Amino acid sequence: MSTTIFPISYKGDFINGRFVPVTKGDGEVKNLSPADLNDLIMTVPFKHDHMDEACVAAKKAYPKWATLSMDERRSYLLRLKEMFDTHAEQFAQIISRDTGKPAWEAMTEAKALGAKIDITLNQSTKLVADERIPNALPQVDGVIRHRSRGVMAVVGPFNFPAHLPNGHIIPALIVGNTVVFKPSEQTPAVGQFMAEMFEKAQFPPGVFNMVQGDGAGGGRLVANEHVDGVLFTGSYEVGLKIKQETLNHYWKILALEMGGKNATVVWEDADMDKAVYESLVGAYMTAGQRCSCTSRIIVHPKIADEFTERFYQAAKKLSIGHWTENTFMGPLITSASVEKYIRFQEIANRENCESLMRGKSLDLKNKGYYVTPSIHLVKKFDPNSVYQKSEIFGPNVAIYTTGDWNHAMEIVNSTGYGLVMALFSKNKELYEDALFKARVGLLNWNRTTNGASSRLPFGGMGKSGNDRASAHYAIQYCTVPVASLEDPTPFDPTKILPGMNLDMK
Template identity: 30%
Template structure:
């Protein structure tokens, strides 16, 4: 069994208990990590608290240099880390390399550069000097769907800002976090600046959220769990940032290029086997083009070959666990019960082994159906008709979420006009690609605060004014 990382070294958990790490493509146990305890959390938080003054006082350029070294080492080890992620959570190897590994390396490098540019001199506002200082000890609680990227999105800005960190990675896919811990150790991060306690959310996660010596909690996960984190953190009035669920809409306007819009919309819905909080899981199409678009989506879905992560033919890997597979299947069944038409996929055990669900498309979806309102977190696309742009905007905004979305139109001006009306944190305009230097986060029950870029870094800084 592996160990916890506390105060610059690998230590055994006080619980003595373990969590099995399962390869979702084979259903075999491939590793074991500690099921940490509240006592382990106390030890890690104490290490982070003790290390904070010296790390906060470390010149920003030195902090940035360490992050840049970590980025370089991650890039050097990218193939090995990608293989770990492919086994850990089932992502096809190409996706695991490009998105799950090399993108986080780039994010680390971005934050290294931002750290080097932090201005300790402050800024003037009349007779006052405005300073920005690190928040303190940060608890980072991360999910399994992007098990390295989501970790880096929290650890990189926290360390760049001068905070110390206690990380709780998801127990479902924890191995990428272990790879990062080893990299941070190798580049010489001072003891206690970064700590990691693996284990279950109700034990480790809740202990961190409630801990009186934690100054900030950054959480990514379900909206339900986000509510719990907020409630626990409220007792000590600590800062909380939440990146939660989504039910994002891809709005296809009548003059859009359907070949491009439908192909890209299907790809976005199914990337990472649909296990993406910002996935465009709803496609909104004008009623006059509805049947045409449904046919195109079904044809596109047929090309998503199921298979293991190291098979070059694979376009759709397994879901991360049996529990996640069963959750998606329940939604597929519920969609049919509520009257939606299953026009592609839906099979829950298409291969002999592994937690696979076929690429699934629903037509005849009405606003208010569960598959239109609730986050499924699997390869399930709902196609919804509209009759006017105003109705399309109303449907797009008609869920509790507001994380992402897309607008496809004949002109950029038309697309931007509709994008501005969507109550969501980010919108792709005519296929605009994800930008890891731009702020990422949501409206409504998709959370609060932002990650990535300078706006994400600012979440980890307090503001102080000196009056003269």
């Protein structure tokens, strides 16, 4: 990948098919790269009224878009895929600058955008295909159809600022919804570039809209009367606020993906090389800023010393640095994230966990929000421990030791979150037992917790979501199932119900 920096200039919010700059706004975001605080990507003013204007535009565009055939909408999305694919290098660089993630990782995200369109068009649409049921009632056929909902608000996260909102936007559009997208205020350049791709793909005005904003702007969007659904990826706390903002809006569907405190169980018969490598990837990729990251590792005592030592030695050698340097780990997203990460080092120590590897701020040649990975050994499982149950969203992992399988499962289920569990063992019976006992939406066998397939559902239990699995299943919450009974037979006067005296002439 070239390190030639592509120019980025502020264009405005994308409303009704054109960019509308904010001149007199409600505030602004200085978009500094977390990888280099001297890299001011752009200054982004925002205006809360634009949320309302975008919702009106989406509402107005909806009837015409929804009544196009699936094939007609497909042609627009294929054009968008072409834009994504031909601009992947530029997209990846903007992702790296906005998030700090290494170039190789950002390119993986950029390439996933077009792939999501392929998977949605070729596979996920089958989940909402029309189905005819002969004799659903005697001599009456039934038909199941899926119709669009209306205007969908997509609220994006910073950690996958293109791929995760794209995972909502594409299924919403293909079935006939219109979209208002609010990017994270941490990654406004990615949001703007996504809107540029829609502009280049020449979607009808109002079908896709992008409005920048802060938390208050997000609140304004989800509470808008024209919004029929809110599709969100982010923290439990923000997901809860969205739920509260829309409590009286009974007509709105909410698809909330809200984080995790994920556990990996490494049993005595595990492939040690694989368990160590996969767990490092799970714990420290994206600097631990994934909802599916490995936060806890539960190790069988027979292999605990070897696993822990090898994991520790490898973690010490992980390269950390600027996105152009092909490192494994970039920075955290903000100074507040660094403060939280450092604070949890102290909380872990205070709650009687041993610090095997201390997380601290790093002073590198590029001034950014860099930290070192950390490991804590949990001496005693405590379901009420703040450290043991909180999502830190940084490169920290807690290591537990137990030889009691049921106790391991108790630890897995103890945090209130329920996104992913991973099991490293050759014993299929343990895996099948975990499938029953683990309260998670994803369970991986001999593979780490992070990295999911768009061909599968993605969603969790408990505090990890509200039972609206995304990825392959996202297309389902973007539609309403409509049931029809179709009776082609003429009226039969011999079948009039008792007690009815119709004057049939």
